[in-house]
Amino acid sequence: MQDRLKIRCPKLGGEVSLDYCLQEGGDLPCSRIIVCWQARLPVERLLRERLSPEQWDRCFNRPPKDKVVSLVELVEAAKERLQAGEE
Amino acid sequence: MDQVKVNLEDREIPRQWYNIQADLPTPMKPPLHPGTGKPIRPQDLAPVFPMNLIEQEVSTERWIDIPSEILEKYLLWRPTPLYRARNFEKLLDAPVRIYYKNEGVSPPGSHKPNTAVAQAYYNKVFGIERLSTETGAGQWGSALSMACQMFGLKCRVFMVRVSFEQKPYRRLMMSAWGAECLPSPSDRTAAGRKILAENPDSPGSLGIAISEAIEDVVGDEKARYSLGSVLNYVILHQSIIGLEAHKQMEKIGEYPDVVMGCAGGGSNFAGIAVPFVRDKIYGKEVRIVAAEPTSCPTLTKGPFAYDFGDTAMTTPLLPMYTLGHDFLPLPIHAGGLRYHGMAPIVSHLVKEGLVEARALDQIEAFSSGVQWARSEGFIPAPETNHVIAAVVQEAKRAKEEGKERVILFNWSGHGIIDLAAYDAFLSNRLTPYELPDEEIQRALKTLEGLPKP
Numbered sequence: 001m002q003d004r005l006k007i008r009c010p011k012l013g014g015e016v017s018l019d020y021c022l023q024e025g026g027d028l029p030c031s032r033i034i035v036c037w038q039a040r041l042p043v044e045r046l047l048r049e050r051l052s053p054e055q056w057d058r059c060f061n062r063p064p065k066d067k068v069v070s071l072v073e074l075v076e077a078a079k080e081r082l083q084a085g086e087e
Numbered sequence: 088m089d090q091v092k093v094n095l096e097d098r099e100i101p102r103q104w105y106n107i108q109a110d111l112p113t114p115m116k117p118p119l120h121p122g123t124g125k126p127i128r129p130q131d132l133a134p135v136f137p138m139n140l141i142e143q144e145v146s147t148e149r150w151i152d153i154p155s156e157i158l159e160k161y162l163l164w165r166p167t168p169l170y171r172a173r174n175f176e177k178l179l180d181a182p183v184r185i186y187y188k189n190e191g192v193s194p195p196g197s198h199k200p201n202t203a204v205a206q207a208y209y210n211k212v213f214g215i216e217r218l219s220t221e222t223g224a225g226q227w228g229s230a231l232s233m234a235c236q237m238f239g240l241k242c243r244v245f246m247v248r249v250s251f252e253q254k255p256y257r258r259l260m261m262s263a264w265g266a267e268c269l270p271s272p273s274d275r276t277a278a279g280r281k282i283l284a285e286n287p288d289s290p291g292s293l294g295i296a297i298s299e300a301i302e303d304v305v306g307d308e309k310a311r312y313s314l315g316s317v318l319n320y321v322i323l324h325q326s327i328i329g330l331e332a333h334k335q336m337e338k339i340g341e342y343p344d345v346v347m348g349c350a351g352g353g354s355n356f357a358g359i360a361v362p363f364v365r366d367k368i369y370g371k372e373v374r375i376v377a378a379e380p381t382s383c384p385t386l387t388k389g390p391f392a393y394d395f396g397d398t399a400m401t402t403p404l405l406p407m408y409t410l411g412h413d414f415l416p417l418p419i420h421a422g423g424l425r426y427h428g429m430a431p432i433v434s435h436l437v438k439e440g441l442v443e444a445r446a447l448d449q450i451e452a453f454s455s456g457v458q459w460a461r462s463e464g465f466i467p468a469p470e471t472n473h474v475i476a477a478v479v480q481e482a483k484r485a486k487e488e489g490k491e492r493v494i495l496f497n498w499s500g501h502g503i504i505d506l507a508a509y510d511a512f513l514s515n516r517l518t519p520y521e522l523p524d525e526e527i528q529r530a531l532k533t534l535e536g537l538p539k540p
Contacts, residue, residue, distance in 0.1 A: 025292070075135055
């Protein structure tokens with residue numbers, strides 16, 4: 001029965017549990033969670049009850065960022081973390 | 088005796104990569120810096136990539152010479168054979184001739200080393216001593232580990248913890264090639280330590296692993312980050328697949344009606360497709376199809392799965408085909424093709440109408456993959472199964488329409504190290520079903536137990 005709460009993740013290329021999908025985005029679920037799970041359980045309804053409109057928007061309605069843009073953001077974030085560690 | 092393989096001699100290997108950016112009808116817009124709003128400059132990327140690769144990223148030169156040091160390494164497994172899938176054709180009993188490029192013959196078993204070797208080389212000549220990267224299932228991590236070893240570079244791979252624990256053979260491959268493979272989140276970076284402090288049992292994610300790999304190189308002059316998909320220069324390096332296929336098809340007097348590839352990040356698809364997209368731009372009649380994975384059972388659930396309810400998806404709708412007898416087009420959002428950073432070039436080609444997008448359910452994909460293994464022998468990687476399923480659909484269409492078709496696709500890798508996925512499929516753990524109420528209730532409890540986002 002436990003296996004029924006697992007699914008093959010197209011991003012990772014392996015089986016993951018529902019818990020994983022719910023936390024994949026850090027403070028948000030994976031943006032693919034509805035596509036992946038809706039056929040098995042009403043995850044859209046569950047998340048609508050649970051997420052604020054702002055969180056819902058952040059998770060599902062924003063177009064994906066250009067990869068180069070997100071890399072530049074990650075570089076800036078890494079620099080900040082390293083700087084904070086030195087202080 | 089019918090010919091099955093079309094080989095190129097070593098001396099026939101392409102000496103240049105092809106850059107589709109030179110032929111795009113509409114040029115791609117440069118990405119904008121999130122801070123300044125102005126186009127991102129080469130120096131913005133310099134902390135993570137060497138300048139010679141950044142130059143390739145922005146290049147609009149049509150042909151770029153492949154350095155002889157890279158060709159020497161490519162020759163260990165390239166040119167890869169072009170096969171005619173005669174047994175699969177018989178099984179499908181449709182008026183199609185199916186050709187596939189076998190990228191599973193590389194040492195790590197996939198197309199990934201085409202760019203891994205190139206990236207390792209360019210970093211080496213730039214004076215870099217160590218590369219860092221992230222990996223999910225481990226295909227990319229193992230390809231980069233091998234490439235770094237070939238050019239005497241150190242390699243560190245942050246592997247998403249849930250995969251690290253599930254896929255011991257991939258991480259052992261990385262170790263065999265001399266790389267350091269760490270489960271992510273790790274205690275090696277501030278990003279990883281923060282996550283572990285909050286949740287010591289964190290399974291990780293690709294996002295966390297990328298943050299760790301980037302942090303690992305920022306500030307280290309002798310280290311750089313390496314990415315195996317999405318970027319323009321990755322597509323450039325992968326173009327060797329399609330360039331070889333083009334020559335091989337020419338050798339036997341064939342030209343494809345349809346060119347297909349599976350599209351996760353887009354690199355293997357673009358690799359086989361771009362030389363044919365160029366033909367299409369200049370008037371040749373050829374269809375180019377990108378098959379992306381979805382977990383939704385299209386056969387049993389119909390279009391709702393792609394409808395996103397009322398979630399205000401604003402991306403354009405594209406037609407897709409089901410396995411039904413009438414091949415009714417179902418709506419699928421083009422945005423789906425970019426779900427975790429699809430290569431901008433591929434998204435652009437879809438937008439320009441040069442490439443069709445098609446979504447394939449994983450059950451349909453695995454069924455096709457097993458049919459393939461039982462007829463052609465080679466066991467495909469789970470991702471490759473998606474394009475095989477798309478080929479099956481195409482063959483069924485040809486049969487329905489009574490039209491002959493020549494299909495070319497990229498067999499992007501073998502599945503020998505992913506047999507656990509076949510186990511899940513063959514033991515019916517991937518079966519598409521609705522959960523019964525009691526399990527939904529249990530899932531609900533799981534949800535309630537989690538910290539509210």
